[in-house]
Amino acid sequence: MFLQESGEMYLETIYxxxxxxxxxxxxxxxxxMGYSKPSVSRAIGLLKTGEYVKVDAxxxxxxxxxxxxxxxxxYERHTxxxxxxxxxxxxxxxxxxxxxxxxxxxxxxxxxxxxxxxxSIGK
Numbered sequence: 001m002f003l004q005e006s007g008e009m010y011l012e013t014i015y016x017x018x019x020x021x022x023x024x025x026x027x028x029x030x031x032x033m034g035y036s037k038p039s040v041s042r043a044i045g046l047l048k049t050g051e052y053v054k055v056d057a058x059x060x061x062x063x064x065x066x067x068x069x070x071x072x073x074x075y076e077r078h079t080x081x082x083x084x085x086x087x088x089x090x091x092x093x094x095x096x097x098x099x100x101x102x103x104x105x106x107x108x109x110x111x112x113x114x115x116x117x118x119x120s121i122g123k
Contacts, residue, residue, distance in 0.1 A: 007043065007052070008104055010047060011052060012075050014062075014063055015071035016032070017032060025059055025060060052066055052067035052070065082096050084118050087118070
């Protein structure tokens with residue numbers, strides 16, 4: 001299943017929320033992202049069909065190994081790109097917003113180069 005940017009954002013959100021609490025529900029995702037219940041429900045249904053998430057009988061959502069892989073990749077990109085932009089003098093709020101846009105479109109090759117450079121300067 002081809003995962004669009006919105007799917008990646010949902011997976012990253014589930015990952016972030018699961019780091020704070022082992023119980024992640026659709027309502028938590030909606031509150032975090034500012035989305036309506038129907039929007040979240042549709043997205044979770046698609047992610048479930050794509051085998052990126054599992055939903056138990058009580059409505060708790062967990063990432064599958066495939067979902068976790070994508071979520072961790074997006075989270076790493078987001079945090080690394082945010083810190084990189086901040087280190088260049090960009091305001092943190094702006095850097096966070098820009099990193100969110102960049103993380104879904106940057107190639108693995110370009111991201112890896114930025115990551116190596118960032119790590120080489122001790123960040």
